[in-house]
Amino acid sequence: MTPVLAAPAEPLTNAGNTQLIIAALLGIAAVVLLIAWGKVHPFLSLILGAAVLGVVAGVTPDKIVTSFSGGVGSTVGGVGLLIALGAMIGGMLAESGGADSIVERVVARVSGGALPWAMAGVAALIGLPLFFEVGVVLLVPIVLLVSRRVDVPLMKIGIPALAGxxxxxxxxxxxPGPLVAIDALGANLGQTLALGLLVAIPTVIIAGPVFGNFIARYVPATAPEALLPTRRPLTVAGRRTGGAADAGRSTSVGTADVGPATGRAADTRPTTPGRGPVDDDGDLVTSDDLVNPGTGHPGEPIAEETRPRRAPALWAAVVTVLLPVVLMLLRAIGELTLAEDTGGRKALDIVGTPIVALLAGVIFAMIFLGYRTGFSRTQVSGFLGGSLPAIAGILLIVAAGGGFKQVLVDAGVGNLVADAAKDANLSPLLLGWLVAVGIRVATGSATVATITAAGIVSPLAATLQGPEVALLALAVGCGSLFFSHVNDAGFWLVKEYFGLTVGQTIKSWSVMETIISVVGFAGVMLLDLIL
Known part of the structure; x- marks a missing residue:
């Protein structure tokens, strides 16, 4: 993938080095203070930070707007489509119960001692197409239930799942974070994916099962009763409520459960194959038998089909997760082993293009997790569309980060960083990691840290060759995970789901994130010595 945010031939300002350094520091400080102290949304914070940076650097307002808008457009064009397609895959896994089936199958086949390792592996597999918050919502209810059923300390299996x-x-x-770093630095996506998986495996092991076994002795958490998932029958709209996919997300109206996707009352009566839900006398349930969740009266019309739905096959869920990854890896292998003018190389270049690979995953999920399991075309379309609103905020933050980064580059700040690193004889990988660490601790956002750090060190990518650019992207990614604390939404998500105190969350989750950052960066530096 080629870089889309390159430095202009001439900087937008004639400011000296000192002024540019001050501008960069004030711009970053503005973003940090607005997010951490002012509680301003990161999207607005990045816009205002870019304005501060440009004004202090002496860039005229019209050029600030032009530079920022160009960065937004380039970033959304290069990353936005991939984020949307990845969210669709995650949505189909969640709504179909495919993610649930993977977790349950693994848990059913492993013993208590192997559960931490199994949960780490399952979380890593599920985490490939899912955003962190979505993965937490899917996996944590299962973790809580497993902990209760097999009487395993919650932290012993919860930390491995979170690490994965x-x-x-x-x-x-x-x-989003890795994609933005790859896009900004001009790294090869296939190489970054392959090297990232190599770094991820030992990192998950150390920060997951190993640390989980240790910290479970000092954080005696128990599964909160209110968050334990329970299974309920199919809704009349044809989809199951409850279980891992819906735990913690459905609401209750009277005695009827309301599914999150349709907002309609769930029918707790049995079903007859080929007919749909039936009442106690064996008669087919009609819309007149349903309770309108908004009014409490019967007669709520149901537009969707009432046929029962089959559980998705385990292989279909696994293939959905792995198909885009395999296609992108095949492209990377083809680039290393096949000549450019061969038919096989051209075919792999096409199918391994990120957009094509993710689109293939979406289509596969639609067929084998949607239509083949009994969902109607309307329902599948609703699941795909319903996965997009949740990523709107992420797309805006990523876009604004791209604009902030472009103002940094166009003002000439990036070149100063490159020159300073060269004069200080500082490793570009170490510089990228340290910058990301500082922004992560200050803002609490891994995505903001990745975006900003990648923009700052992007000029260094031009001095690197081959896999080193991919390793720089990974170094930035490792730094963006360092020590999550009270300014990170993930911190509070973990605290509430596991029923922890702030101190217990710091001992477990925050330390785990720091281990991931340090061990991951150590793996990156080791690969840099080998490659």
């Missing part, structure tokens, strides 16, 4: 999700979120595309 977090490592994939920070290091492996198609997650």
């Amino acid at each position: 999700l977090s490592v994939l979120h920070g290091l492996v595309p198609p997650h």
